[in-house]
Amino acid sequence: MSEAIRYIKxxxxxxxxxxxxTLQVLxxxxxxxxxEMGIVLYRMxxxxxxxxxxxxxxxxxxxxxxQICESENSPMHAGSVGGYxxxxxxxxxxxxxxxxxxxxxxxxxxxxxTPDVQISIPIFYQGKHIGYSAINAHLVDVGxxxxxxxxxxxxxxxxxxxYNALKLYExxxxxxxxxxxxxxxxxxxxxxxxxxxxxxxxxxxxKKRFLELVEKYGLETVFSAxxxxxxxxxxxxxxxxxxxxDGVYHAESYLDDDGVNLGKRLKVSTTVTIHGDxxxxxxxxxxxxxxxxxxVPFEGSTRPAINTVIHDxxxxxxxxxxxxxxxxxxxxxxxxxxxxGCIFNPNFPRASSARFNQVNRMADCIIRALAPVxxxxxxxxxxxxxxxIVYSGFNKEAGEYWVYGEVTEGSYGGRHEKDGIDTIDCxxxxxxxxxxxxxxxxxxxxxxxxxxxxxxxAPGKWRGGIGVIRETRFLDDGILGxxxxxxxxxxxxxxxxxDGLPAxxxxxxxxxxxxxxxxxxxxDFFKAGDVIQVSSxxxxxxxxxxxxxxxxxxxxxxxxxxxxxxxxxxYGVVIHADTMTVDYEATKALRASRKSA
Numbered sequence: 001m002s003e004a005i006r007y008i009k010x011x012x013x014x015x016x017x018x019x020x021x022t023l024q025v026l027x028x029x030x031x032x033x034x035x036e037m038g039i040v041l042y043r044m045x046x047x048x049x050x051x052x053x054x055x056x057x058x059x060x061x062x063x064x065x066x067q068i069c070e071s072e073n074s075p076m077h078a079g080s081v082g083g084y085x086x087x088x089x090x091x092x093x094x095x096x097x098x099x100x101x102x103x104x105x106x107x108x109x110x111x112x113x114t115p116d117v118q119i120s121i122p123i124f125y126q127g128k129h130i131g132y133s134a135i136n137a138h139l140v141d142v143g144x145x146x147x148x149x150x151x152x153x154x155x156x157x158x159x160x161x162x163y164n165a166l167k168l169y170e171x172x173x174x175x176x177x178x179x180x181x182x183x184x185x186x187x188x189x190x191x192x193x194x195x196x197x198x199x200x201x202x203x204x205x206x207k208k209r210f211l212e213l214v215e216k217y218g219l220e221t222v223f224s225a226x227x228x229x230x231x232x233x234x235x236x237x238x239x240x241x242x243x244x245x246d247g248v249y250h251a252e253s254y255l256d257d258d259g260v261n262l263g264k265r266l267k268v269s270t271t272v273t274i275h276g277d278x279x280x281x282x283x284x285x286x287x288x289x290x291x292x293x294x295x296v297p298f299e300g301s302t303r304p305a306i307n308t309v310i311h312d313x314x315x316x317x318x319x320x321x322x323x324x325x326x327x328x329x330x331x332x333x334x335x336x337x338x339x340x341g342c343i344f345n346p347n348f349p350r351a352s353s354a355r356f357n358q359v360n361r362m363a364d365c366i367i368r369a370l371a372p373v374x375x376x377x378x379x380x381x382x383x384x385x386x387x388x389i390v391y392s393g394f395n396k397e398a399g400e401y402w403v404y405g406e407v408t409e410g411s412y413g414g415r416h417e418k419d420g421i422d423t424i425d426c427x428x429x430x431x432x433x434x435x436x437x438x439x440x441x442x443x444x445x446x447x448x449x450x451x452x453x454x455x456x457x458a459p460g461k462w463r464g465g466i467g468v469i470r471e472t473r474f475l476d477d478g479i480l481g482x483x484x485x486x487x488x489x490x491x492x493x494x495x496x497x498x499d500g501l502p503a504x505x506x507x508x509x510x511x512x513x514x515x516x517x518x519x520x521x522x523x524d525f526f527k528a529g530d531v532i533q534v535s536s537x538x539x540x541x542x543x544x545x546x547x548x549x550x551x552x553x554x555x556x557x558x559x560x561x562x563x564x565x566x567x568x569x570x571y572g573v574v575i576h577a578d579t580m581t582v583d584y585e586a587t588k589a590l591r592a593s594r595k596s597a
Contacts, residue, residue: 008062008223008224008226008227009062009064009066010062010063010064011062011063011130011223013130013219013220013223014220014224015220015223015224015227016220016221016224017224018221018224018225018228022217022221022225023225023228023229024323026213026217026221026222026225026226026229027225027229027323027325028323029209029213030060030068030069030226030229030325031069031325032209033060033069033206033209033210033213034058034059034060034069034070034071034072034078034206035058035071035072036205036206036209037058037059037071037133037135037202037203037205037206038054038056038057038058038071038072038073038135038202040198040201040202040205041056041058041135041137041198041199041201041202042054042056044194044197044198044201044202045137045194045195045198046190046191046194046195046198047139047140047188047191047195047405048404048405048406048434048438048439048442049137049138049140049405049406049407049431050137050138050195050198052432052433052434052435052438053405053406053407053431053432053433053434054073054074054431054432055073055074055077055137055138055407055431056071056073056074056077056135056136056137056138057070057071057073057074057075057076057077057078057079057080057081057135057136057137058070058071058073058077058078058081058134058135058136058202058203058206059071059078059081059082059134059135060123060131060132060133060134060206060210061081061082061085061131061132061134062130062131062132062223062226063129063130063131063132065082065083065085065086065089065132066082066230066327066328067079067081067082067326067327067328068131068226068229068230068327068328069325069326069327070326070327072326073430074429074430074431075304075305075308075428075430076112076116076301076304076305076308076356076359076428077112077116077136077137077138078326079303079304079305079307079308079326080110080111080112080116080136080299080300080301080304081118081134081135081136082110082328083110083111083112083299083300083303083304084104084109084110084111084118084120084134084136084300085110085120085132085134086109086110086299087104087106087108087109087110087111087165087299088102088104088109088110088120088165089165090109090165091109091164091165092165092167096122096129097122097170097171098122098124098127098129098171098172099169099170099171099172099173100121100122100167100169100170100171101119101120101121101167101168101169101200101203102119102120102121102122102165102166102167102168103117103118103119103163103166103167103168103182103196104117104118104120104163104164104165104166105117105118105142105160105162105163106156106162106163106164106165107156107297107300107352107353108156108297108348108349109164109165109299110299110300111136111297111300112136112297112300112301112304112355113297113300113301113352113353113354113355114142114156114159114160114162114352114353115138115139115140115142115144115148115160115353116136116137116138116139116300117136117137117139117142117163117196117199118134118135118136118199119134119135119136119168119196119199119200119202119203120132120133120134120203121133121134121200121203121204121206121207123207123210123211125211125214125219128219130214130219130223131210133203133204133205133206133207133210134203134206135199135202135203135206136199137195137199138405139186139192139195139196140188140191140192140390140403140404140405141186141187141188141191141192141401141403142160142161142186143160143161143185143186143187144159144160144353145158145159145522145523146390146479146481146522146523147187147390147392147401147403147479147481147523148390148392148403148405148481149353149354149388149390149481149482149483149521149522149523150293150351150353150481150522150523151259151260151292151293151294151354151481151483151520151521151522152259152260152292152293152522153292153293153351153353154291154292154351155349155350155351156348156349156350156351156352157349158351159293159351159352159353160353161182161185161186163182166178168196168200182196187392187400187401187403188400188401188402188403189400190398190400191403226327229325229327229329230327230328230329231329232324232325232329233324233325233326233327233329233330234329234330234332234333236315236320236324237310237311237314237315237329237330237332237333237334238277238278238333239277240314240315241274241276241277241278241279241314241333242276242277244274244370244373244374245274245373246274246275246276247273247274247373248271248272248273249271249272249273249274249369249370249372249373250269250270250271250272250369251270251365251366251368251369252267252268252269252270252285252365253267253268253361253364253365253384253489254266254267254268254488254489255267255268255287255294255357255358255361255485255486256485256486256487256488256518256519256520257518257519257520258290258291258292258294258520259292259293259294259354259518259519259520259522260291260292261290262518263488265488266286266287266290266294266343266358267285267286267287268283268286268287268358268361268362268365269283269284269285269286269365270282270283270362270365270366270369271283271284271285271369272366272369272370274373277333278333278334278335279310279333279334279335280334280335280336280337281306281310281334281335281336281337281366282337283302283336283337283338283339283342283344283345283362284337284338284339284342286338286342286343286344286362287342287343288341288342288343289341289342289343289346289347289350290343290350291350292351292354293351293352293353293354293355294343294354294355294358294520295343295346295350295351295352295355296343296344296345296346296352296355296358296359297346297352297355298338298344298345298346301352301355301356301359302336302338302344302345302359302362303331303336305359305360305362305363305428306334306336306362306363306366307330307331307334308363308428309363309366309367309427309428310330310334310366311326311330312427313366313367313370313374313377313378314377315330316377319377343358344358344359344362353483354483354520356386356388356428356429356483357384357385357386357483357484357485357486359428360384360385360386360426360427360428360429361384361385361485361486363384363427363428364381364382364384364427364491367379367382367427368381368492368494371494371495375416375495376416377416378415378416378494379412379413379414379415379420379494379539379542380413380414380415380420380458380460380464380491380492380493380494380495380497380539380540380541380542381413381464381490381491381492381493381494381499381500381539381540382410382411382412382413382420382426382427382465382491382539382540383410383411383412383426383465383467383486383491383500383503383536383537383538383539384410384426384427384486384491384537385410385484385485385486385503385536385537386407386408386410386425386429386483386484387407387408387482387483387484387503387505387519387534387536388405388406388407388408388482388483388484389405389406389408389480389481389482389484389532389534390403390404390405390406390480390481390482391403391404391406391443391445391472391474391478391479391480392404392478392479392480392481393444393474393476393477393478393479402442402443402444404439404442404443404445406434406439407425407429407431407433408467408468408470408484408534408536409423409424409425409433409467409468409536410423410424410425410426410429410465410467410536410537410539411423411424411426411464411465411466411467411500411536411537411538411539412424412426412464412465412539413458413464413465413491413493413494413497413500413539413540413541413542414458414460414461414462414463414464414465414493414494414497414539414540414541414542414543415462415542416462416542417462418462419457419462419463419464419465420457420458420462420463420464420465420466420539420540420541420542421465422452422465422466422467423452423465423466423467423468424465426465426539436450439472444474444475444476444478445472445473445474445475446472446473446475447470447471447472447473448471448472448473448531449469449470449471449533450468450469450470450471451468451469452466452467452468452469452560453466453467453468453469453501453535453536453538454469454560455501455538456561456562456563456566456570457538457541457556457561457562458491458493458497458498458499458500458501458538458539458540458541459497459498459541459545459548459562459570459571460493460494460496460497460498460540460541460542460543460544460545460548461495461496461497461541461542461543461544461545461547461548462497462541462542462543462548463541463548463556463561463562464491464493464497464498464500464538464539464540464541464542465538465539466538466539466561467501467503467535467536467537467538467539468534468535468536469533469534469535469536470533470534471509471531471532471533472531472532473529473530473531474526474527474528474529474530474531475528475529476528477525477526477527477528478525478526479523479524479525479526480521480523480524480526480532481521481522481523481524482505482517482519482520482521482534483520484503484505484519484520484534485503485519485520486502486503486519486537487502487503487504487505487518487519488502489502490502490537490538490540491537491538491539491540492540493540493541493542494540494541494542494543495542495543495544496543496544496545497540497541497542497543497544497545498540498541498545498570499540500537500538500539500540500541501537501538502537503519503534503535503536503537504516504533504534504535505517505518505519505521505532505533505534505535506532506533507524507526507530507531507532507533508530508531509531509533545570545571545572546571546572546591546594546595548571548573550571550573550582550584550587551582553567553571553573553575553582554573554575554580554581554582557575557580558580564577568590572587572590572591572594573587573590574586574587574590
């Protein structure tokens with residue numbers, strides 16, 4: 001360190017040396033503060049999307065809006081915490097006080113999308129503003145045109161009520177009229193009331209725990225440690241990027257449509273340029289913004305999604321024994337190009353609440369683009385998809401709506417020396433599934449089927465993962481909305497692996513009233529007794545199927561992942577049906593003839 005006095009960015013706090021032991025202790029403490037904030041929220045929350053799915057993110061930021069730490073919940077939530085605060089300051093710069101509680105969800109000022117509402121609480125120490133404790137989560141309703149989902153919204157005002165850096169509390173005093181106005185403009189006032197209180201409690205917990213660190217170790221030591229960890233994360237990422245050959249790597253894909261112009265495909269184009277110890281992700285060539293909610297907020301969703309997939313590719317925990325925290329330092333080596341007016345960087349006031357399938361597909365393209373130079377770290381095409389289905393109806397006894405949001409799990413593609421993971425959120429998504437008992441206990445819904453899709457897995461040396469199939473029956477009249485995609489193309493195989501299977505959404509399957517539905521639905525009426533069936537994509541296989549261990553092929557048949565009648569064609573494996581054993585000589589001969597042909 002230079003002998004000249006150095007200061008923490010945006011402050012008059014001196015940067016001082018921190019011994020290795022204290023540095024490790026504080027690094028662990030930063031991580032646990034963010035984790036504890038998330039725990040407080042999902043244990044207090046009333047809505048299942050937070051309480052069960054953990055669709056949330058938390059962190060501590062310094063006054064320069066840099067994330068010191070983030071929780072290990074949804075990457076889209078956790079990675080956007082600092083962006084929300086930057087957005088808040090466009091309105092409140094110079095007007096931040098001890099005791100303020102700020103609510104924000106503006107997608108053009110840092111929010112990941114309008115349903116993700118953040119509570120930010122400034123942290124003061126001895127009269128000095130030193131940072132922010134902040135946490136955001138998906139509220140089941142924010143005044144959308146359709147309960148929970150509004151695909152056909154033409155602008156942000158049609159898709160939600162906008163909370164643009166509003167103070168719920170100012171210097172400790174509650175703004176009761178603002179609170180009432182917020183609850184008067186949603187379908188689920190009692191649930192939102194409790195969830196917002198839980199968000200405030202979680203942010204207060206983060207503030208309390210951070211101030212305890214400052215009291216114990218001192219302001220200079222705590223913030224000097226945070227600087228060291230930011231620099232360390234940057235160094236580690238640069239070190240890994242530098243191992244990849246310089247070059248330009250490209251992959252692309254196509255989304256179904258914008259939810260209104262059905263069948264008009266939307267291009268996702270990703271070009272990754274490696275130069276020394278830094279990289280650029282260029283989204284030029286991707287589809288233009290659309291006149292529906294199928295756009296992506298740049299600061300709150302596009303950038304955090306790219307940061308997440310780069311972190312996963314280069315700094316996977318399984319490959320590094322040392323602790324590498326997720327913080328703002330990981331953003332420094334990564335440049336993002338998204339031309340203004342494209343689907344990944346729309347112009348105000350384009351609606352943008354239905355943004356998840358785009359960033360998941362973008363992340364999948366980045367992985368496939370880098371596959372030639374990182375074959376041991378990538379997966380074949382994953383589901384790269386969610387079907388976020390919102391069920392709702394009016395509860396006459398309570399005098400308000402019930403609204404239930406459910407994320408349908410997908411799957412991962414096959415990977416180097418590993419089969420794809422079945423029935424799980426993948427890539428950028430990280431929510432938990434909602435148990436059937438939770439759904440049926442609280443809501444007029446009956447889950448009649450919830451299982452692994454019955455189709456075979458995509459063949460490969462390492463097979464692709466399989467998605468889920470779920471059927472839910474309305475017991476009362478209600479409304480359904482869905483934010484989905486990937487009904488028209490399959491997750492691609494890699495290095496000779498086969499492609500997977502697309503998703504689908506069907507109303508009243510197997511009946512005279514069966515209706516194949518589009519991937520995006522704003523607000524369709526369902527009468528009591530109607531059933532919705534959703535099937536998530538099955539992912540691609542990795543590597544030549546003729547190289548798969550025959551015993552693994554046999555196990556796949558026994559486990560229902562492959563069909564006996566298909567394995568000779570798919571894998572070149574001969575199995576005796578009477579004894580269910582592998583004929584190794586016949587398999588060797590069949591594979592040799594297949595390879596020579």
